[in-house]
Amino acid sequence: MSSQPYETTATTIAIVLAGGASSRLGGTDKTRVQVAGATTLERVLRSAAADQRIVVGPAGDDGAALAHSHVARFVLEDPPRSGPLAALARGVAEIPGAEGTSADSDSGATVLVLGGDMPLLRAETLAALASTSASEQKVAALAGSDGHVQYLCAAWPLARLRAALGALAQPDGGWANLSLRRLYDQLETDELLTRAAAGAEGADIDTPDALEAAVQAAGPRIALAQVEVSEDVEVTQGTVRAAVGAAAAAGAQLVLLPEATLTPFGTDLRAVSETHHASFEQLIQELADEHHLVVVAGSFTPADGDRVHNTVIARGPADENGPVDEPRAAAAAGAAGEPGAVRADYRKIHLFDAYGSCESETVAPGDELVMIDLGESRLGIATCYDVRFPEQFAALARRGAQAILLPLAWADGPGKSEQLRLLLQARALDSTTVVLAADQAPPAQYTGTAARGIGQSAVIGPLGQIRQELGREPGLLLVDLDLAEVREARAALPVLEHGVPLPRD
Structure with a gap:
């Protein structure tokens, strides 16, 4: 019996950004908060229909179990706490063939860029984003009712993501202290496609109120x-x-x-x-x-x-x-x-x-x-x-x-x-x-x-x-x-x- 109802026609890699403690949650690691019987990170991993799953963040006590259950790899930012763009670049570096890979050889791969604190992401939505990105060779992202693009719920053609990261790399190397907005600012208007979020699927846990809303919705x-x-x-x-x-x-x-x-x-x-x-x-x-x-x-x-x-x-x-x-x-x-x-x-x-x-x-x-x-x-x-x-x-x-x-x-x-x-x-x-x-x-x-x-x-x-x-x-x-x-x-x-x-x- 198949338990994989979400299929993609090309290679899909999920990179999940799972940073550590959140000051607005009293120092709690928001990726390990329990929501409806599972941690937020586990909920993201089980919704990410992908051939590979790379988690950028500390493995913690549950890392081995999560890696086994969801065929995922944990890697750490280098240097630590250098920001979300640096964390994403670290994840991309883990994709096989990262060094010296040509854009042509990347053309069949799609990267899901996901936040580890988004507990209500839907597998069918992520599959649709990946499919759209692969077929259109554009970035497909989730957007809220206000039109705000959710940077950590998007699908990128791998070649385009590598090119964007390369263009932003600092002269002395790395992407420390650069925000994801800088990445999206490089896109032309016709390079970004959006899909409207339904219910609470676009919610992330940044504050106690946001966490409570997610718990009530899940x-x-x-x-x-x-x-x-x-x-x-x-x-x-x-x-x-x-x-x-x-x-x-x-x-x-x-x-x-x-x-x-x-x-x-x-x-x-x-x-x-x-x-x-x-x-x-x-x-x-x-x-x-x-x-x-x-x-x-x-x-x-x-x-x-x-x-x-x-x-x-x-x-x-x-x-x-x-x-x-x-x-x-x-x-x-x-x-x-x-x-x-x-x-x-x-x-x-x-x-x-x-x-x-x-x-x-x-x-x-x-x-x-x-x-x-x-x-x-x-x-x-x-x-x-x-x-x-x-x-x-x-x-x-x-x-x-x-x-x-x-x-x-x-x-x-x-x-x-x-x-x-x-x-x-x-x-x-x-x-x-x-x-x-x-x-x-x-x-x-x-x-x-x-x-x-x-x-x-x-x-x-x-x-x-x-x-x-x-x-x-x-x-x-x-x-x-x-x-x-x-x-x-x-x-x-x-x-x-x-x-x-x-x-x-």
Whole structure:
């Protein structure tokens, strides 16, 4: 299973400037401040989609672990504390072939210039900056709503960066006490492209207020696991173990698996629910305990007669120290609940009696909205066909959900891919929530009629933007929730406030 959803066509090198203590933070090293379960530096490293990662700054106690986890190298400024431009030049000097390398040989490489104190940088944004820089051979930088260019979130063609640094080198050598502004001042107007920041992704930690704002904006890291579900329960259990392990290794605090992860549609749902649901639930709990995260997965539980409930189970660590500020289950009415481990079950409300299918023959509907709380984030749960009913998503949002977990086993067919993409975007807009959809990866040789997924797992922003999307193959998407983005979306588009009851026939 791939855990690298961000790909670039040319070599990308990330240089992260991670200087030491900040006087405005009382001498604290702002790159080692904890934000939503990880240090700011670790959050930057895991968002930097690059072939090489070079950190200019002290390794500290965590340097070896960070270097191993993110395939990074730590180097020190020379001389120490000589300024950001000198630090950047030191990082560039670490790129292979720095000495005597021609501009032509550099033409395929792109350098991400990043600050180690920017905890809400997004991997998809950095990948887009790198791609734009590589294709246009220009500098692509993040810019705030005021148009201010964020110098420490930009992608440079390597040859252009080397040339700019060379032009600024002081006569006696070095770049001591020179600011990054001097570097950008060399660019012609048409050499700099900007991309508007969304939410708090452009925030850096320079003051206590800025740190507090970042902490308030930072939600949990969530993994969407697009897996193929086998008719052999034991095979699927192995797939689930691998997916949760990969998500945990990537720093996820919650992993979302597809609808019907227990067994795919087209099998005897009642028999499997009676025989294997309990062991599947136990597996989910064991994985939550082992990896200290929340696991959300689609199962089936016995209902009336011969039917089952299409049930999404959410399980967090059973010990008292849950991940991310003690997650908790939230009641259907939206109450905060008492701190404790996540344990919630959502029974699919809307049943897929459409396109020739009749889910209600084998599945009984649920009738309650369900949410879970993870730190300061509230996550609603819906399932597959629910996505066609906007009122459910709006109701979850009105009860406080900032994001909605949507496991899928989407049925294939003409136009179904386009419908899924459109529906995900529409529900995000209806509710101004982040929609997190995890579908099954369809088996390559499957020719049956039961729904086995089409892939296309996706992260949709609260104003309907497709942030990330997979194809049909198994894979893993990672998203760091930005609660500031949701607040801004709801201020700009207050549909939850403007909705009024309509007369019924």
